[in-house]
Amino acid sequence: MKDEYGHVFQIYEKLVLFDIMAVDSLSVKNFKEAISISKKRLHFNIPRMSGFCEAVQNFLPKLRKIANPFPVLSWKTFCDTIHLEVNPLATIQHLNILLIQLQNLGEVLFLKSGLQPDLIVISPNWFGSNIIGTLFSVDFLISQTRMSGSYQANDFQIMFPHYDAMSVLQLLETMKICVQYDNDGDIEYEFPAYIIREKDETLWKPWGNNVDCCYGGIRLSSQPQFLELLSSIFIRIQVELRYLQNNYYEDMDSYLYQWYGGTVLCISNIECMVSLEQDGCIEIKIRGSKSSSYTCFYFLEEILHSINLVLIETCPGMKVIKEFLSPSNLS
Numbered sequence: 001m002k003d004e005y006g007h008v009f010q011i012y013e014k015l016v017l018f019d020i021m022a023v024d025s026l027s028v029k030n031f032k033e034a035i036s037i038s039k040k041r042l043h044f045n046i047p048r049m050s051g052f053c054e055a056v057q058n059f060l061p062k063l064r065k066i067a068n069p070f071p072v073l074s075w076k077t078f079c080d081t082i083h084l085e086v087n088p089l090a091t092i093q094h095l096n097i098l099l100i101q102l103q104n105l106g107e108v109l110f111l112k113s114g115l116q117p118d119l120i121v122i123s124p125n126w127f128g129s130n131i132i133g134t135l136f137s138v139d140f141l142i143s144q145t146r147m148s149g150s151y152q153a154n155d156f157q158i159m160f161p162h163y164d165a166m167s168v169l170q171l172l173e174t175m176k177i178c179v180q181y182d183n184d185g186d187i188e189y190e191f192p193a194y195i196i197r198e199k200d201e202t203l204w205k206p207w208g209n210n211v212d213c214c215y216g217g218i219r220l221s222s223q224p225q226f227l228e229l230l231s232s233i234f235i236r237i238q239v240e241l242r243y244l245q246n247n248y249y250e251d252m253d254s255y256l257y258q259w260y261g262g263t264v265l266c267i268s269n270i271e272c273m274v275s276l277e278q279d280g281c282i283e284i285k286i287r288g289s290k291s292s293s294y295t296c297f298y299f300l301e302e303i304l305h306s307i308n309l310v311l312i313e314t315c316p317g318m319k320v321i322k323e324f325l326s327p328s329n330l331s
Helices: 026-045 051-067 075-085 092-104 124-135 138-144 153-159 165-174 224-232 234-249 290-314
Strands: 072-074 109-111 119-121 179-183 186-190 213-221 254-259 262-267 270-276 282-289 321-324
Touching: 051 075, 051 092, 072 075, 075 092, 075 119, 092 109, 119 124, 119 165, 124 165, 153 165, 153 186, 165 179, 165 186, 179 234, 213 224, 213 290, 224 234, 234 254, 234 262, 234 270, 234 290, 270 290, 282 290
Parallel strands: none
Antiparallel strands: 072 119, 109 119, 179 186, 213 282, 213 321, 254 262, 262 270, 270 282
16 A cells, blocks of 8 residues: 555554444544544644734735735735735745745645746635636536637637636636637637547548658556546646647647647648547657658657656656557557
8 A cells, every 4th residue: 555655645554443333442542543643744744824924814805805806916916015015024935935824724826837927816716616617617618618629818808708808818828728829820729628629530641651751659558547637637738739839849830730639740741649548548659751760759759748747747646657659550
């Protein structure tokens, strides 16, 4: 048990057997002892609440009213407000400790972004119900989803009339629920979770017995109990692949097409397909001309790096098995 789940859970050293007929039995005392030990470990690891944290916690209801109806601030704005209203002498170190304490208390939600300013949601309950709850509600999924999963800002403003559409989209992009991209000159936001179209079979036609081609592939799998996790995070992988095209291959002759459970990314004469298989595994296949074999290799490494970023961020303790696909089978 410790070998399998010790990196995730704290496993109690002793086995506790209960006698349900004896309230004051030794097993109950052992169970209380185990809870007491776990409580001490928990208290030791959680930072103590400071007077500064208590003062900010008392100030948060007022700040939420000021920020209403959109209780989301940039990290810099939040820090400036705390300096102005609570303690002008608070240092960056104090504010970082404060952030950890407030998140442990469930008072705020910090969202780190690599492209935009870091955001802090000062009302997590509002975010979970009014934003995430609405986006993934059954009514919303039935009435608002599109085949491509892409929307313009004006479309989103109609869906969320009480908030500024760009502010909501910035928040969702920071959460990596959606990603901005250029669609023939129009700025759109792609939501992989909403994509319902099927694979276009013309995108990955067999090249036949062409000896001047090279093929490669990787299969990602996990233990049977974790395969559902790979399926659930595939939409995050699709977001990351769109980021990859936007940031590295936008100026090149590139093309990206996404469908429910799959992505094709083409760079010049190299094609890569990332797909979620029926057994819950993820396969990455790549092909190109024989003269571009080195480029194919490094391109495959870029794709794997993007997928690894998602796995580290969403499932840091999950064991992932990587298997090479046979080039002869891929051809």
